[in-house]
Amino acid sequence: MMIGPIVNATALLAGSVVGALLGPKLNNNLRTSLPLVFGCTSMGIGMVMIIKVKFLAPVVLAIVVGTVLGELIRFEAGIQKLAGKARTLIEKLTTPAEGISQEEFLDKFVALLVLFSMSGMGIYGSMTEGMTGDPTLLIVKAILDFFTAPIFASTMGFTVGILVIPQIIVQGLLYLSASLIIPLISPDMLADFSCCGGIILLATGFRICGIKQFPIANMLPALLLVMPLSQAWAHFLG
Template sequence: MPTGVIINSLSVLFGGIIGGLLGDKLSARFKTEITLIFGVCSMGMGINAIVVMRNMPAVILAIVLGTGIGLAVHFGHWIDRGAILMEKPISKLFPVRKTTLTDAEFISALVTVIVLFCAGGTGIYGTLDAGMTGNSTILISKSVLDFFTAAIFACNLGYVVSAIAIPQFIIFYIIFLLAKLIFPLTTPTMIADFKACGGFLMLATGFRMVKIKEFPIADMIPAMILVMPLSWLWTTVIMPLLS
């Protein structure tokens, strides 16, 4: 049962609705300051995941190689293009709030939200973790942040933010099912290193949310694919050779 996936999608749905109702009632200062809190929470979740790491060299190598691959194939760019394709049907489903944003600014903001909710490193990591271990803690924690994030964005963009819950659920549910197929091939050490890799992505997401550094989060996602094979290789091949 994809409990975490369902809760996460509902948090975006209801957060968007409440934000649409609130409209301009929230001050700009409130929106800015609460986003900083979201960033700190993401950092805390990331640190909590990193401490379980078993093979640091394998995790670091996965992050470096994965990000390199992501940058080389413009992975983040393709995610942005996918979000642009989703923007058109989504904007037709829900009424758009009257806003001071230009059409270009509105589309840019909406695409940003789609990427954040549907292709964020924390969401993908949390969904994979839930599918492989049955533990939805990461997704449920992320849902709290997503609820308020969706509400803040909906204050400017309107109810259209709620519709993002539909593609988000579809994407995360597919990832959830794939994770169940992967889990029988894993070991506890591989799972721990996988969580640590996801923790680095959440930490980078937090830095980005508080505007300290714009880490290429989308381009870092391939690291999540590499980390478990590299963890297995380090444990079964490299470590015996070193000892």
């Protein structure tokens, strides 16, 4: 039975609802400082994942080529467009989010999409549960998401809860396909995948903290490229 993705999705949705309902009642210092802490945590997790790298060259190639593909298909622009429509629809049914511009909202939405739906912990946790039946990693992530979501939902409103849809789709597919994927992946490929995901999480942290607006959604195609490139590198040049 698929436990982890359901628990994680429930925690994210519950945290989003709590944050949206509390809204201005949350302490201003918490609303200002905790996103910086979450961004810093994302950067820390990213660095831990990066040092696992086996072959750096295919990782760099995947990041560059993947980002070019993302830019060409305007992946991030598409996500932002959908996020804007979702915000408009939800705010017609609920109290509009205050104190946040449309530009800031879209920037944060894309960063949170990666943080909640495409993070290394979510990916590895889903694959691990699919192979072993152990949902521990995703339950830990659910705890983190439950406390992270309210802070952002307090300013962004119920729209943060929309992220539960891509989250459970990604985690569910990985869970269901883990038994097919894992036998095809070598430890070196997994290490390079970890490094690639770590670079994206590092960029996510910079974006959440407002340091630099990396095109993190456009970087996501790199996750599809890095393992085949790593395998090819190991076969021909490793």
